[in-house]
Amino acid sequence: MTGTIKFNELECADGSRIGVAALENPAALNALALPMLKQLSIQLADWENDSNIACVFLHSEHSKAFCAGGDVRAMYHAMIEADAHKQAGESGASPEAFLTEYFSVEYRCDYQIHQYKKPLIVWGEGIVMGGGIGLYMGASHRVVTPTSLLAMPEVTIGLYPDVGGTWFLNQLPPGIGLFLGLTGARVNASDALDLKMADYILLSEHKQAVLSGLQAIDWQQAGESDQAVTACLSQLAEAAKPAWPPSQMIPYFPQIQAASVGRDLNEICQQIQAIDGLGTWLETAKSTLKQGSPVTAHICYRQMTEYKALSLADCFRLELGVSVRCGMLGEFQEGVRARLIDKCGEPKWIFPNVSAVDSSVIDDLFAPMWSEDDHPLRDLGKE
Numbered sequence: 140m141t142g143t144i145k146f147n148e149l150e151c152a153d154g155s156r157i158g159v160a161a162l163e164n165p166a167a168l169n170a171l172a173l174p175m176l177k178q179l180s181i182q183l184a185d186w187e188n189d190s191n192i193a194c195v196f197l198h199s200e201h202s203k204a205f206c207a208g209g210d211v212r213a214m215y216h217a218m219i220e221a222d223a224h225k226q227a228g229e230s231g232a233s234p235e236a237f238l239t240e241y242f243s244v245e246y247r248c249d250y251q252i253h254q255y256k257k258p259l260i261v262w263g264e265g266i267v268m269g270g271g272i273g274l275y276m277g278a279s280h281r282v283v284t285p286t287s288l289l290a291m292p293e294v295t296i297g298l299y300p301d302v303g304g305t306w307f308l309n310q311l312p313p314g315i316g317l318f319l320g321l322t323g324a325r326v327n328a329s330d331a332l333d334l335k336m337a338d339y340i341l342l343s344e345h346k347q348a349v350l351s352g353l354q355a356i357d358w359q360q361a362g363e364s365d366q367a368v369t370a371c372l373s374q375l376a377e378a379a380k381p382a383w384p385p386s387q388m389i390p391y392f393p394q395i396q397a398a399s400v401g402r403d404l405n406e407i408c409q410q411i412q413a414i415d416g417l418g419t420w421l422e423t424a425k426s427t428l429k430q431g432s433p434v435t436a437h438i439c440y441r442q443m444t445e446y447k448a449l450s451l452a453d454c455f456r457l458e459l460g461v462s463v464r465c466g467m468l469g470e471f472q473e474g475v476r477a478r479l480i481d482k483c484g485e486p487k488w489i490f491p492n493v494s495a496v497d498s499s500v501i502d503d504l505f506a507p508m509w510s511e512d513d514h515p516l517r518d519l520g521k522e
Contacts (some may be wrong), residue, residue, distance in 0.1 A: 141164070141166075141172070142162075142163065142164030142167065142169075142170070142171070142172040142174070142175045142210075142518060143163050143164070143174070143175060143178065143258045143298075144160055144161065144162055144163060144175050144178045144179050144182070145160070145161040145163050145200075146158070146159065146160050146161075146178075146182050147159050148192070148279030149350060149353075149354055150354065151193060151354045151356065151358060152354060152355055152356070152357060153356075153358055153359050153360075155192070155193040155351050155358040155359070155370040156190070156191050156192055156193065157193060157194055157195070157267055157354065157464060158182070158186040158192050158194070158195040158196070159195075159196045159198075159350075160179060160183075160195065160196070160197045160198075160200060160236040161198055161200050161210070162175070162197075162198070162199045162205065162206055163200070165199075165201045165203075165204075165208070165419075167210070167212075168203065168204035168206070168207035168266055169199050169201065169204050169205065169206040169207060169211055169268070169271070170207055170208055170209060170210050170211075170212075171206060171208070171209050171245065171271075171274075172210045172213065173210065173213070173240070173241050173244060174184040175301070176241075176244045176245050176248050177244055177327075177389045179248055180244065180247060180248040180251060181273075182354075183195065183248070183251055183252070183255065184251070186257070187255060187256055187257060188491070192257065193257070193258075193353075193356070193364060194257055194258035194259065194260065194353060194364060195255070195258070195259045195260070195261070196260045196262065196349075196350065196353070197215070197259065197260070197261045197405075197426045198261070198264070198275065198346070199262075199264065199265070199267075199280070201454075202264050202265055202286070202343060203265045203266065204264075204265040204266035204267075204271075204273025205261070205262065205263045205264055205265055205266065205267045205271050205275070206266070206267060206268070206269075206270060206275075207266045207268050208268050208270045208271060209245060209269060209302075210240070210241075211296060211298070211471075211475050211479065212475065212479060212480070213241075213362075214234075214237070214241065214428070214466060214471075214475070215476065215479075215480060216240060217234050217237040217238070218238075218466060218472045219472070220233045221233060222232040222234075223312065227278070234466055234467065235463060235466070235467060236257060236465075236476070238463045238466040239294060239459070239463050239515060240413060242301075242458075242462045242463065243459060243515045243516060245273065245302065245454040246273075246294065246302065246303070246459060246516060247516065247519070248273075248274070248456065249273040249274065249276075249277060249302050249303050249455070250303070250451065250452065250455055250519050251449075252274060252277035252278055252279075253276075253277030255277075255278075255279065255357055257364065258279050258280060258364050258365050258367075259278045259279050259280070260278065260279070260282060260368060260372075261274065261275045261278040261280070261281055261282065261352075261426045262279060262282050262284075262291070262346060262349075263275050263282060263284075263287055264282075264283070264284045264286065264287060264343060264346075265284075265286055265288070265335065266287075266289070266290070267286060267287060267288065267289045267290075268289070268290045268292055268426050269290075269292065269293060269302065269483060270293060270302055272289060272291060272302060272304075273302025273303060276302075276303060276307045276336070277303070279367065279368070280314065280338055280339070280342050280365075280368055280372060281336070281337050281339040282337070282338065282339045282340075282349075282372065283328040283331055283339070283340055283341075284328065284331070284341060284342060284343045284383045285328050285342070285343075285379070286295075286328075286341065286343070287328045287331065287337070288325045288326070288327060289325070289326040289327075289331050289336055289337070289346035289452070290319070290323055290324065290325045290495045291304055291319055291320055291483060292323035292427070293320075293323070293426070293435060294320070294321060294322070294323045294427060294431030294432055294435040294436060294439070295427060295430075295431055295432075295470075295474065295478055296432070296475050296478050296479070296486075297325055297432040297434060297435055297444065297465070297470035297471040297473060297474030297486065297488070298388040298435065298462070298465055299320070299435045299438040299439055299442070299461065299462075299465065300309075300319070300320040300439055300442065301452055301458045301461070301462050302458075303451065303455060303458070304316075304320065304442065304458075305449060305454040305458055306441045306449065306451045306453075306454040307444050307458060308320055308442070308443065309442075309443060309446070310445045311334055311336075312334070312392075312396065313334075313396060313399070313400075313426060313460060314395060314396040314397075314398070314399030314400060315334065315392075315395065315396065315399070316443055317399045317407070317439065317440065317443040317444075318395045318398070318411065318424075320438075320439035320442070320443065321359075321407075321408065321411065321428050321431075321436055321439055322411065322424035322425070322427050322431075323427045323431065324388065324420070324424040324427070325387075325420070325422070325423075325430075326344045326387075326388060327383055327384045327386070327387055327388075328340045328381070328383065329383045329384050329385065329386045329387075329389075330386050330387055330388040330389055332383075333386065333388075333389055335387075336519075338372075339372045339373070339375075339376045340376065340379050340380075340382075340383055341372065341375050341376060341379050342378065342379045342382060345375045345378075345379070348375060349371065349375065351440040352371040352374070352375075353368065353371055356368075356371065363413055363433030365381060367424050369478065374379065375470075384454050387418075388420070391414060391416055391421060393412050394414045394415065394416070395414065397410070397415070397477070398410035398411045398414055398467060399411070402414075404436060404437060404440040404493055405493050407440075407492045407495050408423075408436065409444075411424075411425065411428060412425055412428070415517070420481065426505055428505070431469055432474055432488050433487070433488055433490045433491070433492055433493045433495065433496050434465075434468070434470045434489060434490065434496060434500065434501070434504075435470070435494075436493050437493065437496050437498075437501045438461065438501065438504060441501065442506065446472075449518060451520070452516070452519035452520030452521075453520075455503070455516055455519055456514055456516045456517075457505070459508075459515060459516055460505075460506075460507060460509070460513075461504050461505060463472040463508060464497070464503065464506075464508065465504065468489070468500075468504065469489065470488060470489055473486050473487060473488065474486050474488075479493065488508035
């Protein structure tokens, strides 16, 4: 996969500059190739350390998608090539090594955004899913437009809600994070605002006005720079209200919360299927849960029930091991094959349904891969 990130700097009235990063992989809806993540992480660090950079603006120049996720096709091909070498009795690149590098770089970049010391605005227009959510959730100022759709749809490919999902899904109102992870349900702009997954709804045509407004700020005199950015965005938010899309999730909010409480995952899945209501949004959520990976459902259930108290850094450390083990298990490989490679839409999951999943398989996925001293993300949160 080709893909890059375009960087430029805009001059402000007071001589400060704004760092602008544009994801550039439109053929794959800006899916994050490993080199893109490395580029972004290095540039973010440079801008954070540059006293002339007042804030950072992360976006895509393609309105269809901010970012549809990570480069799962590259992960798939790495796993397939490793299998071929193994069957031929040849040595070759280890899929474990590739997956460890990819997810380590991705999670470091996500954590970097969460901890960024300058205002960081993410313009989340269009599709914001999977790895795109990872870049989006930690920003100080999260913008959506009326066409935005946020989701963690990993249940469809046998992965799970990673990129910090163990932390940010547990920050949502009770039951909502579990529902989103199990169903991959899409959250529109209005629901994202209500769930505090987004901070502002602005019109697509407001983007240039935002950049111009940021350039007009006297950053030397602004005092608290976060507040200056907030004021800039808030001025435009009022004009977008007539274009807010109708809420899709909020009408079902009490039912979703009630359905997401149960003695075990099997009961919760049955209760979600029994939520009363018509409409494409709810039916799609139910269908995705029914057809999705039973292994993913169990991973998500554990994330939401057993790891609520983990720090953000510890969540990323936990997820790195789970993600690499998912790649080795075969469920993830099969999901990508069926959904994105062969596009038959009918993955052959390891287990036929949620109730058939062997809990020892899930135990193994959560088992530590490294000692504390050897963990690739051991330094997160230790600054």
